[in-house]
Amino acid sequence: xxxxxxxxxxxxxxxxxxxxxxxxxxxxxxxxxxxxxxxxxxxxxxxxxxxxxxxxxxxxxxxxxxxxxxxxxxxxxxxxxxxxxxxxxxxxxxxxxxxxxxxxxxxxxxxxxxxxxxxxxxxxxxxxxxxxxxxxxxxxxxxxxxxxxxxxxxxxxxxxxxxxxxxxxxxxxxxxxxxxxxxxxxxxxxxxxxxxxxxxxxxxxxxxxxxxxxxxxxxxxxxxxxxxxxxxxxxxxxxxxxxxxxxxxxxxxxxxxxxxxxxxxxxxxxxxxxxxxxxxxxxxxxxxxxxxxxxxxxxxxxxxxxxxxxxxxxxxxxxxxxxxxxxxxxxxxxxxxxxxxxxxxxxxxxxxxxxxxxxxxxxxxxxxxxxxxxxxxxxxxxxxxxxxxxxxxxxxxxxxxxxxxxxxxx
Ligand code: CTP
Numbered sequence: 001x002x003x004x005x006x007x008x009x010x011x012x013x014x015x016x017x018x019x020x021x022x023x024x025x026x027x028x029x030x031x032x033x034x035x036x037x038x039x040x041x042x043x044x045x046x047x048x049x050x051x052x053x054x055x056x057x058x059x060x061x062x063x064x065x066x067x068x069x070x071x072x073x074x075x076x077x078x079x080x081x082x083x084x085x086x087x088x089x090x091x092x093x094x095x096x097x098x099x100x101x102x103x104x105x106x107x108x109x110x111x112x113x114x115x116x117x118x119x120x121x122x123x124x125x126x127x128x129x130x131x132x133x134x135x136x137x138x139x140x141x142x143x144x145x146x147x148x149x150x151x152x153x154x155x156x157x158x159x160x161x162x163x164x165x166x167x168x169x170x171x172x173x174x175x176x177x178x179x180x181x182x183x184x185x186x187x188x189x190x191x192x193x194x195x196x197x198x199x200x201x202x203x204x205x206x207x208x209x210x211x212x213x214x215x216x217x218x219x220x221x222x223x224x225x226x227x228x229x230x231x232x233x234x235x236x237x238x239x240x241x242x243x244x245x246x247x248x249x250x251x252x253x254x255x256x257x258x259x260x261x262x263x264x265x266x267x268x269x270x271x272x273x274x275x276x277x278x279x280x281x282x283x284x285x286x287x288x289x290x291x292x293x294x295x296x297x298x299x300x301x302x303x304x305x306x307x308x309x310x311x312x313x314x315x316x317x318x319x320x321x322x323x324x325x326x327x328x329x330x331x332x333x334x335x336x337x338x339x340x341x342x343x344x345x346x347x348x349x350x351x352x353x354x355x356x357x358x359x360x361x362x363x364x365x366x367x368x369x370x371x372x373x374x375x376x377x378x379x380x381x382x383x384x385x386x387x388x389x390x391x392x393x394x395x396x397x398x399x400x401x402x403x404x405x406x407x408x409x410x
Contacts, residue, residue, distance in 0.1 A: 007038025012186045014041050015088035015122075017113045018058065020048015021095035022163040023129040023172035027053060030094065030175040031061040034182065042084065043067065046113045048097065067112060081112055085120035090186055093117070095129035095172045098140050104152070105143035123185055125153045127178050132168030144386075155181035155399070159381045169384065180403025184233060184395075191402045193234035198273040198326065199227040200280035200313065202242035204260045208305070209291040216281050219368045220244035222332075223279030225394035227252045230275065233402050238270040242280055260286065260310035267313055275401055276326040278314040278352075281334060286310050318351040328404060330354045330397075336361040340375060340382065347377050354378045356397065376400070 014034055018027050031041050043058045044067045055066040067084060085091060093100060093113075100113070104126075109115040117124065126147065134140060135157065148154065156173030173181075183191040201223020205213040220241060227239040228249040238253045240263055248254040255266045260282045267276075285307035295303055318329045331352040333343040336359065343357030355377040360367045373387040376397075385393065 007036075008187060008190060009034065009183065010038035012039040012090070013088045014039050014182065014186075015044065015084060015091045015116070015120075016041055016062075017044045017046065017091065017093045017100075017116070018049035018053060019046050019093060019095045019097045019100045019113070019129075020051055021097050021129045021172070022052060023095040023127075024049050024052035026172060026175050026178075027094055028057065028061060030178055031058070033175055033179050035061070037179075037183075039182075039186075040064075042088065044084065044113050044116060046100070046111065048099075069112060081116040082119050084112075085116050085122060088120070088122055090182060091117065091120050091122055091124045092127070092178070092182060093124065094127035094178060096126035097128075098130045098134045098137070098143075101126065101128060101140065101143045101147060105146040105150075123151075123153065125155060125178075125181055125185060127155050127173050127181075128157045128170070129172030130157075130170045131162060131164050132166055132170045135168070135170040153181065153185060159383050174403075174407075176407025177400060177403040180406055181399050183406070184399045184402060191233045191406060192230060192275075192398075195235045195274040195405060196272065197227075197230040197235040197237040197275040197277070198240070198267060198270045199223055199230065199237060199277045200240045200242075200263060200267065200282075201227065202244040202246075203281050204242045204263055204283045204310075205258045206260065206283045206286035206310070207258075207290040208287050209293065209295045211294055214283050214286070215243075216283065217367045218242070218244075218281035220246050220280075221368075221370065222372060222390045222393065223277070224249055225391045226277050226279055226397060229391075229394040229398035230277075230401065233398055235275065238273070240266040240270065240280070242282075259283075260313065264311045264313045264316065267317060271317070271320075271324055271326070273326045274405060275328050275330075276317055277330045277332075277397075277401075278317075279332050279356075280313075282313060283310055312350070314352060315350045318353075328353050328401060330356060330401075333357040334360045334367070340377075343375065343377055344382070 041062045059066045103114045109118040158171045159169045160171040202220030203216045203218040205215050207213045224246050227237050231237040231251040240255045257263045288306040288308045314331045329352040333346045335342045339359045347355035357375045372390050372393045374385050376383045
């Protein structure tokens with residue numbers, strides 16, 4: 001018999017606000033998965049939500065009353081909007097429609113859902129879902145920025161085919177991704193416990209002689225942040241880092257290397273791992289025969305530099321066979337032109353599962369900076385993430401990784 005107290009989310013209480021969108025049906029699976037993990041779920045069904053899913057089904061899945069009307073006197077006496085939010089550890093809005101997001105952003109309290117959202121002091125997670133044009137509308141962009149500023153967490157949306165027949169961003173995150181995001185908030189140190197992660201970060205230095213080397217502008221900020229985010233979720237994390245100015249992240253096993261060859265050797269030693277993220281900007285070439293002593297000027301002639309290719313670490317690991325190949329291999333693509341076309345081709349060429357692409361051309365301030373604007377390419381398509389801090393990209397990526405790994409394990 002399963003001890004419910006041993007379940008990872010035992011005792012956690014989720015208040016699920018179901019908005020009016022076709023994606024509401026995904027809440028059935030979400031409720032089931034949450035309850036399987038030991039969480040209790042109480043649901044508020046908006047008027048729009050009730051057009052897509054029935055209170056009967058939701059009530060059967062939550063094994064609780066479904067709350068629908070702000071002015072139901074019995075409800076207000078027994079469990080009003082204040083009490084509903086008080087008795088939850090997390091409020092989840094799924095689907096978060098453009099209308100609900102707009103109401104939240106301005107603080108409208110016109111029905112039970114929005115009143116509860118105004119009354120809550122608990123963390124709030126939204127899973128937006130809407131037509132691509134509505135998602136891209138400047139009003140939604142503004143509202144999203146306001147909500148993020150208010151501390152609201154966001155999972156998804158994804159790109160894909162939509163119920164309205166269009167294709168693009170706006171499809172609600174899958175139940176396993178929402179579950180991953182919920183676990184990250186409610187059991188922040190546990191969701192990746194029992195897994196191993198490998199992350200590469202920073203540049204490599206390829207010596208020409210004892211004082212000179214080939215390098216690049218990578219700061220290591222993104223890779224270090226990812227290692228920290230994965231460790232925070234409980235993964236036993238090894239960070240293989242090239243030379244950077246950064247301090248070692250706490251809770252992470254850091255291996256310092258200089259060259260690409262050393263980085264490959266350190267990665268091979270760190271395997272097996274469940275997750276591997278290759279964020280390092282590895283030099284593609286090294287000097288064939290670095291000089292043992294400083295190369296001297298001889299007259300006016302420039303020295304001939306013979307370069308040979310470095311091993312491709314990502315490709316080498318992505319093409320390993322099970323059980324050595326990590327379950328999820330993620331590459332990065334730093335591009336300066338035709339970012340998406342190059343990135344999509346790179347994912348296939350390298351054989352990795354996901355690829356995080358970014359534009360590092362001059363003027364973006366991304367290489368070495370604190371912000372990043374990335375596109376996540378998976379086998380399901382491509383998502384454009386808004387520009388955000390590198391730490392936030394790392395947290396969001398780690399949550400997606402957790403959702404994927406845990407979803408696959410369930
Ligand atoms: N990478 C690697 N080993 C290399 C080169 C790259 O592990 N020798 C990894 C990087 O860590 C990154 C991905 O491969 O995750 C893509 O790196 P990038 O420099 O964009 O690609 P390249 O293969 O070097 O292609 P190009 O420079 O031609 O764009």
